[in-house]
Amino acid sequence: MIGAAPAQWRGEEAASSGDWEARERRRPVIQASARRSLGRRRRAGRFVQVLCVLATAIGLAPIVALVYYTAERGLGGLSWSFLTHAPVPEGIPGGGISTAIVGTGEIVGLALLMAVPVGLMTALFLHERRGRLAAAIRFGADLLTGVPSIVIGIFAYALLVRPLHHFSDLAAAFALAVLMVPIMIRADEEAMGAVAVDLWEAGVALGARRWRVARSVVLRGAFPGLVTGNLLAVSRGVGETAPLLFTVAAPSFAMTLLIYTEGTQPFPSEQQTAWSTALLLLLFVLVLSGIARLVAWRLTRRAR
Amino acid sequence: MTVLSGASDLASVKAAVRHRHARRGGRAYVVLRWAAAGIFAAILTGLVVSIAIDSSQAIAHSGIGFLWSGTWNPTANQFGAGILVVGTVVTTLVAMVIVVPIGLGTAAFLSELAPRWLASPLSTAIDLLAAVPSIVVGLWALLVLSPMFANHLEPFLKSVPVLEWFFHGPAYGPSILLASVVLSVMTLPTVVALSRTALSGVALADREAAMALGATHWQVVREVVFPGARSGIAASLTLAVGRALGESIAVAMVIGNSPSVPHSLLSPGATLGSAIVNQFAEAEPGIGTSSVIALAGVLLVLTLLVNAGGQALLRGMGPGRLRRRERHSITQVVA
Numbered sequence: 001m002i003g004a005a006p007a008q009w010r011g012e013e014a015a016s017s018g019d020w021e022a023r024e025r026r027r028p029v030i031q032a033s034a035r036r037s038l039g040r041r042r043r044a045g046r047f048v049q050v051l052c053v054l055a056t057a058i059g060l061a062p063i064v065a066l067v068y069y070t071a072e073r074g075l076g077g078l079s080w081s082f083l084t085h086a087p088v089p090e091g092i093p094g095g096g097i098s099t100a101i102v103g104t105g106e107i108v109g110l111a112l113l114m115a116v117p118v119g120l121m122t123a124l125f126l127h128e129r130r131g132r133l134a135a136a137i138r139f140g141a142d143l144l145t146g147v148p149s150i151v152i153g154i155f156a157y158a159l160l161v162r163p164l165h166h167f168s169d170l171a172a173a174f175a176l177a178v179l180m181v182p183i184m185i186r187a188d189e190e191a192m193g194a195v196a197v198d199l200w201e202a203g204v205a206l207g208a209r210r211w212r213v214a215r216s217v218v219l220r221g222a223f224p225g226l227v228t229g230n231l232l233a234v235s236r237g238v239g240e241t242a243p244l245l246f247t248v249a250a251p252s253f254a255m256t257l258l259i260y261t262e263g264t265q266p267f268p269s270e271q272q273t274a275w276s277t278a279l280l281l282l283l284f285v286l287v288l289s290g291i292a293r294l295v296a297w298r299l300t301r302r303a304r
Numbered sequence: 305m306t307v308l309s310g311a312s313d314l315a316s317v318k319a320a321v322r323h324r325h326a327r328r329g330g331r332a333y334v335v336l337r338w339a340a341a342g343i344f345a346a347i348l349t350g351l352v353v354s355i356a357i358d359s360s361q362a363i364a365h366s367g368i369g370f371l372w373s374g375t376w377n378p379t380a381n382q383f384g385a386g387i388l389v390v391g392t393v394v395t396t397l398v399a400m401v402i403v404v405p406i407g408l409g410t411a412a413f414l415s416e417l418a419p420r421w422l423a424s425p426l427s428t429a430i431d432l433l434a435a436v437p438s439i440v441v442g443l444w445a446l447l448v449l450s451p452m453f454a455n456h457l458e459p460f461l462k463s464v465p466v467l468e469w470f471f472h473g474p475a476y477g478p479s480i481l482l483a484s485v486v487l488s489v490m491t492l493p494t495v496v497a498l499s500r501t502a503l504s505g506v507a508l509a510d511r512e513a514a515m516a517l518g519a520t521h522w523q524v525v526r527e528v529v530f531p532g533a534r535s536g537i538a539a540s541l542t543l544a545v546g547r548a549l550g551e552s553i554a555v556a557m558v559i560g561n562s563p564s565v566p567h568s569l570l571s572p573g574a575t576l577g578s579a580i581v582n583q584f585a586e587a588e589p590g591i592g593t594s595s596v597i598a599l600a601g602v603l604l605v606l607t608l609l610v611n612a613g614g615q616a617l618l619r620g621m622g623p624g625r626l627r628r629r630e631r632h633s634i635t636q637v638v639a
Contacts, residue, residue: 271447
């Protein structure tokens with residue numbers, strides 16, 4: 001509640017000199033009371049300000065600590081041979097994570113091949129259509145974004161692993177694609193919505209084919225936004241572990257799975273591998289979302 | 305003035321346009337668009353149907369009591385989700401207790417108090433936290449936080465008079481408390497980003513009106529900005545709950561994985577997600593696997609309900625209240 005005014009403040013303009021004198025007498029009292037009130041309210045504000053700064057400091061601590069510890073513990077194990085050699089069994093020195101890097105690359109690449117076209121075309125569908133069907137698909141995309149990744153992993157297992165009786169990169173890629181598609185749809189549609197409608201109308205009015213308008217006006221105008229959205233989706237997909245648990249043949253075929261199995265071992269050499277892989281993954285994901293942000297930033301700056 | 309004087313004229317023009325589009329409109333493009341939308345709809349339906357089929361097998365075996373029965377004993381073919389649901393709800397609640405004050409305080413600082421040159425890099429730093437893979441958070445929590453908790457924080461919490469009721473028993477490190485801390489770290493960016501957007505979306509005129517009444521900065525924030533951003537803040541918290549319920553791998557690394565009734569926040573526990581991670585590989589083909597998939601079904605229903613609520617609240621914020629760029633940033637962070 002903002003300081004309630006005492007009743008006497010609300011008086012009408014003084015009608016006579018007697019009222020004026022009475023008010024002059026009250027003035028110091030009123031001023032003192034107002035000063036006290038303001039002081040109290042300012043102190044409360046300062047107190048909350050301190051609390052907010054504290055909360056921000058605590059909120060920033062995890063990201064700082066995460067990056068610091070991962071760098072500190074992971075840097076020691078990073079080397080060229082770590083990147084280019086296959087994992088070796090426990091107890092044998094040397095070895096690296098080349099299979100995991102290649103595996104993650106393959107899975108994510110395959111997932112992109114599936115997800116990008118579906119995401120882009122669905123977004124175009126939503127962009128050019130209104131009505132219940134579009135609203136339902138949009139709502140579905142929002143809900144699918146919130147579905148836990150482990151549930152999506154189970155779905156891929158039930159659909160592609162169990163019936164075919166073997167684990168495969170294809171099933172893993174499918175799981176990641178299901179995870180990424182809704183993010184892509186919403187980001188793509190958002191980017192397309194930023195393109196001025198009159199440009200689209202002008203294209204259609206010229207008698208251009210719909211595909212031609214979509215390609216030359218919508219997709220071109222939305223390009224930086226599309227890049228940003230899809231890069232963010234990729235960075236999400238690269239870091240996922242749960243969908244790969246039940247779809248990839250062995251932990252050494254994906255970076256995140258390798259971190260999981262090695263990190264939960266009690267041996268220092270295994271944990272070292274986990275930290276170094278985590279550092280690599282963290283760097284990749286941060287660089288990717290850094291690029292995405294840079295593109296988005298240049299986009300908004302040009303729009304201004 | 306009107307070129308189209310009657311309904312019949314309008315209809316004929318429409319027909320001509322439709323004909324023209326059919327001829328020149330690029331059939332392949334239209335078909336592709338429909339195909340993509342169809343594929344997406346099929347995936348959504350397939351996901352729900354395939355999980356429902358396996359879940360129904362598990363429920364046919366264990367009865368509807370599967371949902372609340374507390375025993376999870378695969379060797380005796382006894383399956384129940386009860387304890388896991390409790391574990392999921394408890395970890396999420398504790399995570400919210402941690403993340404709500406920190407997240408809202410941070411959002412208020414970034415949106416209302418900090419100068420722009422400070423707010424923008426700090427916001428980016430918090431947003432980057434959302435990009436950190438959950439497995440890296442899990443690794444950090446397991447190898448760095450867990451020993452720290454076991455040696456310092458947990459003995460301290462046990463020594464505080466009132467808190468000791470929540471924190472008794474031996475301090476191992478891996479515990480419900482540690483899992484909740486991990487969840488709060490992972491949901492913080494969601495809370496901060498959405499709340500911050502909601503707070504800065506409150507109209508300048510409203511703030512000015514309060515200031516003109518003599519309100520101090522903090523009074524403006526408390527009386528005008530927070531009430532104005534209510535639905536956005538509620539949406540951010542709901543979506544954060546949705547994320548916390550569904551996180552599996554990082555929780556599985558730090559919760560200790562013991563499907564028993566938790567008697568203290570320091571005791572190990574299990575959630576739906578962590579149980580799926582741990583039980584799936586060992587599950588017997590057939591009813592064992594189906595029961596684990598049924599856990600995923602329970603988790604799916606829980607998160608769908610919570611997220612549908614969150615989306616409804618987010619929509620309640622209204623398109624007029626948020627500028628397009630802000631909505632854009634929301635979709636990026638929520639993703």
